[in-house]
Amino acid sequence: MSDYVVAVDVGGTSMKGGIVTRSGEVAATGRRPTGREGGPAAVVATIRSFVGDLAARGEEILGAGPAAVGIAVPGLVDDATATALYSANLGWRDVPAADFVPLDVPALLGHDVRTGGLAESVLGAGREISDFLFLPIGTGIAGAMIIGGEPYGGTSGWGGEIGHIPVLPGGEACACGQIGCLETYASASAVGRRYSARAASPATAEQVAALTAAGDPVAAEVWDEAVEALSLALATYTLLLDPSAIVLGGGLAEAGSLLSDPLAKRLAERLAFRAAPPLRRAVLGVDAGMLGASLLGWRAAGFPHAGASWSPDVPKTPTVS
Amino acid sequence: MSDYVVAVDVGGTSMKGGIVTRSGEVAATGRRPTGREGGPAAVVATIRSFVGDLAARGEEILGAGPAAVGIAVPGLVDDATATALYSANLGWRDVPAADFVPLDVPALLGHDVRTGGLAESVLGAGREISDFLFLPIGTGIAGAMIIGGEPYGGTSGWGGEIGHIPVLPGGEACACGQIGCLETYASASAVGRRYSARAASPATAEQVAALTAAGDPVAAEVWDEAVEALSLALATYTLLLDPSAIVLGGGLAEAGSLLSDPLAKRLAERLAFRAAPPLRRAVLGVDAGMLGASLLGWRAAGFPHAGASWSPDVPKTPTVS
Numbered sequence: 001m002s003d004y005v006v007a008v009d010v011g012g013t014s015m016k017g018g019i020v021t022r023s024g025e026v027a028a029t030g031r032r033p034t035g036r037e038g039g040p041a042a043v044v045a046t047i048r049s050f051v052g053d054l055a056a057r058g059e060e061i062l063g064a065g066p067a068a069v070g071i072a073v074p075g076l077v078d079d080a081t082a083t084a085l086y087s088a089n090l091g092w093r094d095v096p097a098a099d100f101v102p103l104d105v106p107a108l109l110g111h112d113v114r115t116g117g118l119a120e121s122v123l124g125a126g127r128e129i130s131d132f133l134f135l136p137i138g139t140g141i142a143g144a145m146i147i148g149g150e151p152y153g154g155t156s157g158w159g160g161e162i163g164h165i166p167v168l169p170g171g172e173a174c175a176c177g178q179i180g181c182l183e184t185y186a187s188a189s190a191v192g193r194r195y196s197a198r199a200a201s202p203a204t205a206e207q208v209a210a211l212t213a214a215g216d217p218v219a220a221e222v223w224d225e226a227v228e229a230l231s232l233a234l235a236t237y238t239l240l241l242d243p244s245a246i247v248l249g250g251g252l253a254e255a256g257s258l259l260s261d262p263l264a265k266r267l268a269e270r271l272a273f274r275a276a277p278p279l280r281r282a283v284l285g286v287d288a289g290m291l292g293a294s295l296l297g298w299r300a301a302g303f304p305h306a307g308a309s310w311s312p313d314v315p316k317t318p319t320v321s
Numbered sequence: 322m323s324d325y326v327v328a329v330d331v332g333g334t335s336m337k338g339g340i341v342t343r344s345g346e347v348a349a350t351g352r353r354p355t356g357r358e359g360g361p362a363a364v365v366a367t368i369r370s371f372v373g374d375l376a377a378r379g380e381e382i383l384g385a386g387p388a389a390v391g392i393a394v395p396g397l398v399d400d401a402t403a404t405a406l407y408s409a410n411l412g413w414r415d416v417p418a419a420d421f422v423p424l425d426v427p428a429l430l431g432h433d434v435r436t437g438g439l440a441e442s443v444l445g446a447g448r449e450i451s452d453f454l455f456l457p458i459g460t461g462i463a464g465a466m467i468i469g470g471e472p473y474g475g476t477s478g479w480g481g482e483i484g485h486i487p488v489l490p491g492g493e494a495c496a497c498g499q500i501g502c503l504e505t506y507a508s509a510s511a512v513g514r515r516y517s518a519r520a521a522s523p524a525t526a527e528q529v530a531a532l533t534a535a536g537d538p539v540a541a542e543v544w545d546e547a548v549e550a551l552s553l554a555l556a557t558y559t560l561l562l563d564p565s566a567i568v569l570g571g572g573l574a575e576a577g578s579l580l581s582d583p584l585a586k587r588l589a590e591r592l593a594f595r596a597a598p599p600l601r602r603a604v605l606g607v608d609a610g611m612l613g614a615s616l617l618g619w620r621a622a623g624f625p626h627a628g629a630s631w632s633p634d635v636p637k638t639p640t641v642s
Contacts, residue, residue: 131476145561147468154563155452158595161560166591168490169553177593232490236557239482240466242475270487272498274479 002067005297006054008100009072009112009289010034010047012089016286017050019058019066020294022303024123024310028057029290040091044099047071052102069107070297071100072115072289076157082109085157106300113160114151115292116284117144120247121151122295122307124283129244133237134282135162136250137230141183145241163187167232185229188251195222209255226252227259231266238267238277249282256281323388326618327375329421330393330433330610331355331368333410337607338371340379340387341615343624345444345631349378350611361412365420368392373423390428391618392421393436393610397478403430406478427621434481435472436613437605438465441568442472443616443628445604450565454558455603456483457571458551462504466562484508488553506550509572516543530576547573548580552587559588559598570603577602 004027007018017030030053035046055066075087082097097107110118117126117134126132126146134144141163145152153159163183164176171180184190188205195208199218203211211219234246252259260279268276284291298306325348329338338351351374356367376387396408403418418428431439438447438455447453447467455465462484466473474480484504485497492501505511509526516529520539524532532540555567573580581600589597605612619627 143561147473152468155565155598156563159561159563161595164594165557165560166553169488178591232487236486237561239486240464240480240558240561242477242480244476270499273485274482277476
């Protein structure tokens with residue numbers, strides 16, 4: 001039995017891979033563009049060759065092929081059949097896990113955000129709790145609802161779309177075609193875009209955060225509106241799902257207490273008859289998806305409890321590109 | 322082994338009891354006031370004596386004492402310890418299941434709405450699906466989230482409070498102390514209250530529905546606002562939980578297509594990138610809680626799969642009062 005799995009986290013423009021041992025050591029990592037400009041078939045081929053290269057690197061370092069492969073992908077995933085059903089971003093439809101794997105080993109696919117949530121649950125900020133929301137706030141906003149220790153994707157895999165709940169129903173149009181979605185106020189791109197429009201000067205969310213901290217009134221207004229929209233979404237999530245905690249991740253959470261302090265205050269104010277759950281920072285950062293994919297790999301290899309004894313620290317390791 | 326359980330559904334002002342056999346026959350039913358004006362200890366004693374009287378009636382009809390007891394109660398319930406933790410309405414705190422039962426038989430407690438949802442799941446509108454929302458719309462609004470075939474109450478039993486999510490955050494104050502809650506627009510009492518305030522003439526929700534159907538403009542406006550608030554809450558639920566269906570119950574659902582037609586239309590309009598789940602009518606009506614309590618009773622007796630072969634029809638049966 002090989003003592004490692006190949007794990008790949010596929011994003012819109014690039015993907016991150018890792019070779020992860022049964023004790024949780026990340027023996028190598030790598031990054032590669034998805035090449036989505038080449039179309040869906042080329043993306044599948046690129047992932048397949050990345051998996052093959054990671055396996056070759058594993059054989060070189062560890063003396064054997066991988067025990068299994070775990071892959072996190074965006075879009076819609078059918079966990080039961082391990083099929084990547086659909087991705088708006090990458091254009092594919094109905095790709096079975098085997099198409100991503102040029103080796104005769106078991107493989108599991110997972111939804112990207114839910115796979116990150118699985119990693120935070122087993123290895124990260126949710127390690128000792130079983131019911132929480134993992135909310136990465138980046139270019140977009142989607143959540144992983146962890147219920148009974150496992151990510152829950154709903155009936156058809158479309159669950160967790162907290163970025164598109166109508167927090168301000170008479171508000172701004174979202175790119176998705178709906179009105180007043182959380183994402184259109186509070187994603188990192190929305191914060192940058194909304195500031196740039198008002199200040200007539202382009203800025204990233206990180207810059208808006210810095211300007212807010214420095215007292216810039218336009219930045220503070222945009223930041224406040226993002227916090228307000230987030231507080232409404234989190235009040236709704238709390239009243240419905242009654243989580244133990246809310247784990248904030250992604251680019252916007254890098255702002256630390258500039259985000260979490262007013263958000264915790266606003267959330268508590270929105271709730272009259274129950275306490276607010278604590279807000280926590282995600283701990284795995286951009287590695288959450290790859291580490292979650294490694295947990296899927298170990299599940300595919302027949303070790304469903306892999307991760308329980310791992311250290312959540314991700315060591316600095318050699319890179320395969 | 323006795324072949325029946327005693328089931329009691331405790332409401333704010335009255336409670337409903339039943340004697341339910343292992344094959345799902347309702348051999349007797351009864352109703353009794355909770356007597357909440359006497360204080361929490363008196364309510365517990367009243368429930369206890371109702372359970373005793375139902376057991377005596379069972380012995381009379383079926384020749385033996387009950388196998389177990391199942392009780393649905395309002396407020397906060399700890400499933401793990403079978404304790405009624407708190408009810409604002411009935412005033413109790415930390416009442417163990419055994420205090421409700423004057424017999425030496427196993428007993429289980431459940432939250433009232435979730436126990437009704439369990440009944441709709443096993444016997445009713447959700448019989449062949451495993452993930453849905455049971456939404457009884459009555460004096461108040463709370464939901465039972467059915468996940469993987471079982472009601473999910475969240476980390477601390479406070480889940481499902483869809484009646485208090487902020488659907489219109491700049492809107493009206495709710496009696497709960499929050500702003501813009503679904504319940505303040507769309508419960509049966511809210512519909513009656515809001516019409517009465519505008520028309521300066523008192524009316525129940527049932528009367529407002531009739532007036533709306535007859536073309537009364539004030540009633541139609543109030544009704545439309547209730548539908549709008551519901552469509553926002555159900556869009557949010559759908560985007561987060563991705564249910565197979567939404568099962569509408571309670572007094573307001575009695576309006577049938579006057580509610581469900583515009584609600585289905587408005588819900589579909591709120592969703593841009595995914596389909597709306599179908600709306601269904603609950604089928605167990607006011608018996609849902611008692612039937613769910615009987616399923617809890619059979620679980621307490623060691624038959625966790627009771628109900629799978631039952632007929633969902635509730636026969637007309639003799640009454641214990």
